[in-house]
Amino acid sequence: MAEAHQAVAFQFTVTPDGIDLHLCHEALRQIYLSGLHSWKKRFIRFKNGVMTGVYPGSPSGLLVVLVGYMSTTKYAKIDPSLGIFTKLSTHIPISKYVTEEGQRIVGGVLVGTGLWITVTFVMRNILKCLLSWHGWMFSRHGSLSLKTKIWLVLVKLFSGPKPMLYSFQSSLPRLPVPPVKDTVRRYLESARPLMDDEQYKRMEGLAKDFEKNLGPKLQWYLKLKSWWTSNYVSDWWEEYIYLRGRGPIMVNSNYYAMDFLYVIPTSLQAARAGNSIHAIMMYRRKLDRAQIKPLMVLNTIPMCSSQYERMFNTSRVPGVEAGRASPMSLHFAILTRFLDANVLQHMNESRHIAVFHKGRFYKVWMFYDGRLLLPREIEQQIERILVDKSEPQPGEELLAALTAGDRVPWAKARSQFFSRGKNKQSLDAVEKAAFFVTLDDTEQRYEPNNPVQSLDSYAKSLLHGKCYDRWFDKSFNLIVFKNGTMGLNAEHSWADAPVVGHLWEHVLSSDPVRLGYTEDGHCKGNPHPNLPGPQRLQWDIPEECQTVINSSLKVAQTLADDVDMHIFPFSDFGKGLIKKCKTSPDGFIQIALQLAHFRDKGKFCLTYEASMTRLFREGRTETVRSCTTQTCDFVRAMMNEKATREEKLKLLKVAAEKHQDLYRLAMTGHGIDRHLFCLYLVSKYLGEDSAFLKEVLSEPWRLSTSQTPLQQVDLFDLKRHPEYVTSGGGFGPVADDGYGVSYIILGEDLINFHISSKHSSPETDSHRFGSNIKQAMLDILELFQLDNKANNK
Template sequence: MAEAHQAVAFQFTVGPDGIDLHLCHEALRQVYLSGLHSWKKRFIRFKNGVMTGVYPGSPSGFIVVVTSYMSYNKYKQLDPSLGLIAKLGQHVPISRYMSTDTQKIVGGVLVGTGLWVTIIIIMRNVLKCLLSWHGWMHARHGSLPLSTRLWMLLVKVFSGRKPMLYSFQSSLPRLPVPSVKDTCSRYLDSVQPLMDAEKYERMKALTKDFEENLGPRLQWYLKLKSWWSSNYVSDWWEEYVYLRGRGPIMVNSNYYAMDYLYVFPTSIQAARAGNAIHAIMLYRRKLDRAQIKPLMLLHTIPMCSAQYERMFNTSRVPGVDTDTIQHVNDSKHIAVYHKGRFFKVWMFYDGRLLLPREIEQQMERILADKSQPQPGEESLAALTAGDRTPWAKAREAFFSRGKNKQSLDIIEKAAFFVTLDDTEQRLEPDNPVTSLDKYAKSLLHGKCYDRWFDKSMNLIVFKNGTMGLNAEHSWADAPIVGHLWEHVLYMDPNQLGYDEAGHCCGEPHPNLPGPQRLQWDIVPECQETIQSSLTVARALADNVDCHIIPFTDFGKGLIKKCRISPDAFIQMALQLAHFRDKGKFCLTYEASMTRLFREGRTETVRSCTIETCAFVCAMVGDETREQRLKLLKQAAEKHQNMYRLAMTGKGIDRHLFCLYVVSKYLGEDSPFLKEVLSEPWRLSTSQTPVQQVELFDLVKHPEYVSSGGGFGPVADDGYGVSYIIVGENLINFHISSKRSSPETDSHRFGINIKKAMLDMLALFQLENNAN
C-alpha cells in the first residue's frame, strides 16, 4: 500500500554517537518530482493568466507595437516618451541615473506599452459591442445576408488569433434585463393555451397589477444588480434552485451520460477504466493549461467558458439550510468504490501522469482485493443520495474529526469519483427494451449507495466493460460534461486503444505503489442515519420509470429536407405525443443556453404555444394534410423565435425568478410571482448537442458517438425527456417518469413519440417529392 511505501522514506536510529539518518533516495526522488510537477503547473497557470489577461493582445504584439512606435519616433526625430521622462524628472531624480539614450528607450517602452494596452482595451470593447448584436440568428442557415457576413468578418478581426479557453471572458457582453412589460406580455402569451377563459382573465388581472405596481420597484433592484455583477441570474440560480434544495439530489438533480450503444471496445472492466480515467486526466491537463478551444457558434461567435472552472476537484458539501460547492485548485488522486470499499488512487508517479496500463494495474489490484467492508462502509454513500439536512448533521457529528474526516477529505478533494460496478449493463439485441431501461436506471441512481452523488462527476465502469457518467448539476450544465464525455469516447478506442487480449496498451509498472484503502470508524448512530437515507433513496429510485428509444426510422437528414428545424420538429412531436398520451396540454420546459453572455447558464423555452396547440388539435382532428402542414410550419417558426429570444436574454422564466428573489429580500408578497413560480413543469425536455463533430465521422460510423443521457422527471405526474440527434439517421430519446403516478407511463409515452414523429414526417410526402 502507498502509506507503507512512503513510511520507509525516512528512518533514523539513536545511538551513542548521535542520530544515524537513513534516507530512501527513491522516495526523495519522488518528492522532488512531485514538487517539480507542482511548480510547472503553477507556472503554466500564471502564464495562461497573463495570456488571457491581455487577449486579444499577445507578447509578440507588444514587441511589434513598442518596436514600431520607437522606430517611428526615431525616424521622425521625436521624443518617444512625449515629454514623460522630463515630467517624471521634476518629481523623481530619475534622469540622474540614466543617459539620454536610456531615457529615450525607457520612455519609448512606457509609452509603447500604454499604446498597446489602449489597443487591447479598444479591441475588447469593440468586440463586446459586436457580440451584443444578435441579428445573425434570424438569418436562414446557409444563406447569410451581406450585413451578417460583414459583421462576422469584423468579429473575426477583433477576436484575435489562437484564443485559449478563457480568452473571450472579458469581451462577452452582460446578460441584459428584459423590461417588465415585455416579460409579462410573453408570459401571458405562453399560458393562454393552458387556461380557460375565466382563469386567463384572472391571470391577466394579476399580471397587470404586478406590471404597474410592484414590478417596476423590483426591476430597479435587478437593474442595479445587473450593473454590479457579471450576470444577474447565475449566482441566484445556483444558490436557490440547486444548493438550497433540501430533497435528494439523486434522480431529482443529478443526470447521466451513456456509453456507445453498439460498440464494445473491451469487455475487461479494469482496462476500460484505465483508458477512460487516463483520457479524463488528459482532458483535465488541457483544461488546466486552457488548451481546450472555446466553443464558437458558426466558428466565429464565442460562448462563455466559465462553467469549466469547477469540473474537477469539486464536491458539493451539505449544509443544514444550504449546501456549498467546495473546489480545490489541484488534486493528484481519484477516489474509487468497489464492493463496499473506498480506495485512494494516486494519478501521478515519477513526476508524470500514470499511463492507461498502469491505471488498469491499479484497478486490477482493487478488483482482486478480497477484504470486507468496515462496519457501515458499504452503504456510506447513501448519505449523499438521501435528504440533505440529515446528511449535513451527520457530516458535522460523525465526519468532522479523526480518520472519518481524513477519508471524507480524500473523497471530496479527489479529481473525480470512480465506481467499479459489480453489475453488467449494455444493449442486449435479444432484449433491447429491458436492457436499455435497466442500463439507464443504473446510471441514474445505481444501488443508491455505490455512487458519491456529491462529486462533480462519477465515472461508472461496469463488470462487462460498459461505462457511463453521473454528474452533479449545481456547478455546471450538461453540455459542459458532454464536452468532456465526447473527448473520452473519442480517445478511448481511437487514440489509446487496446491490445489483442483487450488490455490497455503498454506494460504494468514494476514498482508502482498500490491503492490506499480508506479507513472509517462509523458508529451505530451514524449507521442508523445511513440506513434512513438509504430507505429514502431506494423509495425514490424504485419509483423512477426509465425508458430509452433508439429512434432509427429517420433522423435530421430527412427533417432538414422538410426545411424545418430538427429541434422544432422534435418539440412539436413531443407536444403531439403528450396530448395523445394524456389528452391535454401542459406547461413545457425546454432548456436553452445563455452562454452568449458572460457567466450565462440556461433559460427556458416554453414550447407549448398557441401555434403548437393549434397544430396538435389539427393532427387529432379532421383537418386536411395541407392545413396540418401549414400549422406545423407556423408552430415550428414560433418555437424557433422563442428559442432565439431565450438565447439572447429575452426569455421569461429567469427574469421572473430573479424578480421573485428580490421580492423575498424586500419582504414583499406578490400573488402573481408566487403563482408563476409554483406552476409545475409536467413536460421537461432537453437536447444533448454533439459539440465536437470533428472528432466523429457520423456518416461512416454513427455508432461511434455517445448515445446521450437523461435525467429524472421534474413533476410527480410529469415526464422528463432528453434527446440527442446522432448523425443523419438516428435520434435517441431518454424518457423518465414516476411509477406512482397513474397519469404517466414512460413506455406508453415512447410509443406515442414514435407515432408522432412518423405522422409528422408523412405530412411532407417526401416520397412524392422524390418522384
C-alpha cells in the same frame, strides 16, 4: 495496500550513540518531483492568466508595437518619450542616473506599452459591443444577410489569434434585464393555451397589476444588480435552485451520460477504466492549461467558458441551516423543496481519484515519477482493487447512501461522525479527489435481442445504481461496469449538461481510436514494476451513524424504485430528412412531443425546454415554453379527421417558426422564467408579496425536455464508423405526474430518446409515451409526402 516504507521520507531512532537517521531516497525523490510538478502548474496558470488578461492583445503584439514605435520615432527623429523626460528633468535630475540613450529607450518602451494597452482596451470593448448584437440569430436558417456577414468579419477581426479557453470572458456582454412589460406580455402569451377564459382573465388582471405597481420597483433592484455583477441570474440560480435543496439530489438533480450504443471496445473492466481515466486526466491537463478551444457558434461567436472551472476536484458539501434564515420559499418545481446551506468545495489541485468497489473505498494516486500514470499503469492499479478480497469495514459498504438521501441527515452525520480522526481523513480523500470512480459489479449494455429492457436497465443503473455505489456529491462519477461498458453520473449545481458532454465526447473519441487496446483487450503499454498500490481508506463508523445511513438508503431506494425509465433509438429518420422538410430539427421534435403528450394524456401542459444563455458572461440556462398557442392549434388539427393535409402543414410551419423565435429570444437574454425567478427573489428580500409571481412560480412543469447537443462533431466520423455513437444521456422526472425527456440528434439518421416518469403516478407510463413519440414523429413527417415529391421528380 501501499508500501509502508514509501509513506515517509525519513525515520530516526535514538540510541546511546546518538540519533540514527535513515533517509528514504525514493520518498525524497517523489517529494521533489511532486514539488516540481506543482511549481510548473503554478507557472502555467500564471502565464495563462497573463495571456487571458491581455486578450485580444498578446505579448508578441506588444513586441511588434514596441519595435514599430521605436523604429518610427527613430526614422522621424521624434522623441519616443513624447517629452515626458524633458518635463521630468525640470524637477528631477534624471540625467545623473539615466543617459540620454537610456531615456530614449525607456521612454519609448513606456509610451509603446501604453499605446499597446490602449489598443488592446479599445479592441476588447469593440468586440464586447459587437458581441452584444444578436441580430444574426434571427436570420433565416441556412442564409446570412449582408449585415450579418459584415458583422462576422468584424468579430473575427477584433477577436485576435489563437484564443484559449477563457480568452473571451472579459469580452462577453452581460445578460440584459428584459423590460417587465415584455416579460409579462410573453408570459400571458405562453399561459393562454393552458387556461380557460375565466382563468386567463384572472391571471391577466394579476399580471397587469404587477406590471403597473410592484414590478417597476423590483425591476430597479434587478437592474442595479445587473450593473454590479457579471450575471444577474447565475449566482441566485445556483444557490436557490440547487444548493439550498434539502431533498435528495439523486434522480431529482443528478443526470447521466451513456457509453457507445453498439460497441464495447474491450470487455476487460480494468482496461476500460484505465483508458477512460487516463483520457479524463488528459482532458483535465488541457483544462488546467486552458488549451481547450472555447465553444464557438458559426466558428466565430464565443460562448462563456466559466462553467469549466469546477469540473474537477469539486464536491458538493451538505450543510444544516446554521442560523441563516431563508428569504423565500420557492415553489419552483425543478429541484428545491426547502432550504439549507450547501456549498461547492473546489480544490485548485488534486493528484488522486477515489475508487469504490464492492463496498470498499480506495485512494489511487494519478502521478508517479513526476508524471501522469499511463493507461496500462492505471489498469494495473484497478486490477489490484478488483483482486482485493478484503471485506468492507462496518458501515463502509452503504456509506455513500448518505449522499443519495435527504440532505439534512447527511449534513448532521457529516458534522457529528466525519469531522475528526480517520473518518475525516478518508472523507477528505473522497471529497477532494479529482473525480469519483465506481467499479460496478453488474453488467450493462445495449442488447439487440432485448433492446428495451437492456437500455432501461442501463439508464437506471447510471441514474441511481444501488443508491449506495455512487458518490452523488462529486462533480461527476465515472462508472465502469463488469463487462467494460461505462457511463457518467454528474452533479448539476456546478455546471449544465453540455459542459459535461464536452468532456464525455473527448473521452469516447480518445478511448478506442487514439489510445486503443491490445488484441487481448488490455491497455497498450506495460505495467510499472515499482508502482505503489492503491490505498484502502479506513473508516470507524459507529452504529448510530449506520442507523442514519440505513435511513438514507431507504429514502433513496424508495425514490429509485419509483423511477420509470425508457430509452429508445429512433432510427426511422433523422435530421437529414427533417432538413428536407425545411424545418428546424429541434422544432420538429418539440412539436412531436406536444402531439405525443396530447395523445398520451388528452391535454396540454406547461412545457420546459432548456436553452443556453452562454452568449453572455457566466450564462447558464433559460426556459423555452414550448407549448404555444400555435403548437396547440397544430395538435388539434392533427386530432381532427376533417382537417386537410394542407391545413395541418400550414399550422405546423407556423408552430415551428414560433418555436424558433422563442428559442432565439431565450438565447439572447429575453426569456421569461429567469427574469420572473429573480423578480420573485427580490420581492421576498423586500418582504413584498406578489400573487402574480407566486402563482407563476408554483406552476408545475409536467413535461420537462432537453436536447443533448453533439458539440465536437469533428471527433466522430459517423459516416465511416456509425457504430461509434453514444446514446446521449438523461435525467429523472421533474414532476411527480409528469415526464422528463432528453434527446440527442446523431448524424443524419438517428435520434435517441430518454424518457423518465414515476411508477406511482397513474397518469404516466414512459413506454407508452415513447410509443406516442415515435408515432407522432412518423405522422408529422408523413405530412410532407417526401416520397411523392421524389417520385414526381
